Amino acid sequence: MLHILLTFDYELFFNESYCSEKEILIDSTEVIRKALDKEEIKATFFVDTPCVYRYKEIGQDLFPTMVEQQVNELLDDKHDIQLHLHPSWFKAQYEGEKWKFEQNDYSLDKHDNPVELIKKAKYTLDSLAGSNSNYNCCAYRAGGFCLSPEEEILNTLYRLGIVFDSSVCCGVKMESVAQTYDWTGIRRRGQWCFNPLEGVRSIGSNSCVMIEIPVGTFAQIPQKWSLTHGHPKLNYPPFKGKASPVEEIRKRNKIERIKDRLVASFTTPVLFSMDSLHFNALYKIAQDYMTVSQKENREIYICAIAHPKFSSNESVENMLQFIKKVRNHQKNGIDFITFSDAYNRLDIIRQ
Numbered sequence: 001m002l003h004i005l006l007t008f009d010y011e012l013f014f015n016e017s018y019c020s021e022k023e024i025l026i027d028s029t030e031v032i033r034k035a036l037d038k039e040e041i042k043a044t045f046f047v048d049t050p051c052v053y054r055y056k057e058i059g060q061d062l063f064p065t066m067v068e069q070q071v072n073e074l075l076d077d078k079h080d081i082q083l084h085l086h087p088s089w090f091k092a093q094y095e096g097e098k099w100k101f102e103q104n105d106y107s108l109d110k111h112d113n114p115v116e117l118i119k120k121a122k123y124t125l126d127s128l129a130g131s132n133s134n135y136n137c138c139a140y141r142a143g144g145f146c147l148s149p150e151e152e153i154l155n156t157l158y159r160l161g162i163v164f165d166s167s168v169c170c171g172v173k174m175e176s177v178a179q180t181y182d183w184t185g186i187r188r189r190g191q192w193c194f195n196p197l198e199g200v201r202s203i204g205s206n207s208c209v210m211i212e213i214p215v216g217t218f219a220q221i222p223q224k225w226s227l228t229h230g231h232p233k234l235n236y237p238p239f240k241g242k243a244s245p246v247e248e249i250r251k252r253n254k255i256e257r258i259k260d261r262l263v264a265s266f267t268t269p270v271l272f273s274m275d276s277l278h279f280n281a282l283y284k285i286a287q288d289y290m291t292v293s294q295k296e297n298r299e300i301y302i303c304a305i306a307h308p309k310f311s312s313n314e315s316v317e318n319m320l321q322f323i324k325k326v327r328n329h330q331k332n333g334i335d336f337i338t339f340s341d342a343y344n345r346l347d348i349i350r351q
């Protein structure tokens with residue numbers, strides 16, 4: 001059986017914003033929540049708490065209050081609240097009614113005290129949701145998939161009671177000023193156990209105590225082209241903010257850049273992303289994982305990813321079409337679960 005975890009990275013922009021926090025995050029999450037509730041589907045929201053921490057720190061309580069209320073409503077509805085961390089917020093400065101970010105602060109390895117920052121982020125989440133009986137923080141997703149310094153992060157998470165990581169997207173790599181990660185060395189279909197002392201690549205080691213449930217990817221050629229080019233593109237309203245710049249570390253010349261792009265088009269997998277993929281493409285990726293699950297006769301757990309800040313009525317409708325298609329065609333082969341559901345099956349998953 002294939003278990004899909006619908007996950008939403010609950011966060012603001014780390015660059016210029018063109019709308020209010022309410023419009024960017026609270027209202028768009030509400031649209032998603034209503035859509036999920038209509039289908040009786042439970043999802044996981046990875047809450048970026050350093051942002052809440054900084055708003056509180058400078059005495060702006062309106063946004064943290066809205067987040068607290070929404071997080072608790074989601075929990076009351078049996079959705080899942082887990083930990084997400086974009087550390088640039090810790091050093092963000094509020095100037096002229098705008099947040100200013102240093103792109104160099106984007107990942108934890110650029111900070112002196114990653115352990116302290118993870119603890120701060122986790123305690124902030126506890127302060128928002130800790131009194132809700134449905135709260136069970138057991139999973140982490142690194143901001144921008146940057147899980148570095150890996151062993152320090154994983155050990156701290158484990159000591160805080162977090163047993164799932166969801167920062168990996170197998171086969172994908174990024175090398176920019178802000179964001180650097182390389183998951184090209186991992187070619188796994190579905191989840192695996194690992195030892196936090198040895199890192200996320202210590203697949204199947206003797207003392208496997210943590211579990212990676214990665215964000216799904218699809219790498220086969222030529223099918224992957226039809227996923228992105230074979231379906232109508234989703235139409236989006238103008239973005240509510242600016243994405244972090246993906247400025248290259250090394251300035252390459254034009255020919256090198258074209259060559260890189262060509263190589264990447266063969267080697268970079270497609271992400272199981274509800275932000276951008278047509279529902280038929282999402283369904284094909286799900287089918288592919290299900291085929292592996294049936295062939296290898298094992299349970300597979302995999303995440304689909306989306307961001308409320310990028311969502312639109314059309315993308316939410318597209319997600320619903322995907323859910324309905326799975327339910328109509330694969331009712332017995334695929335289900336939708338949360339990280340808390342996975343936590344309740346921990347012993348089975350670890351086997």
Ligand SMILES: [Zn+2]
Pocket residue numbers: 009011048084086142143144
């Ligand atoms: Zn994020």
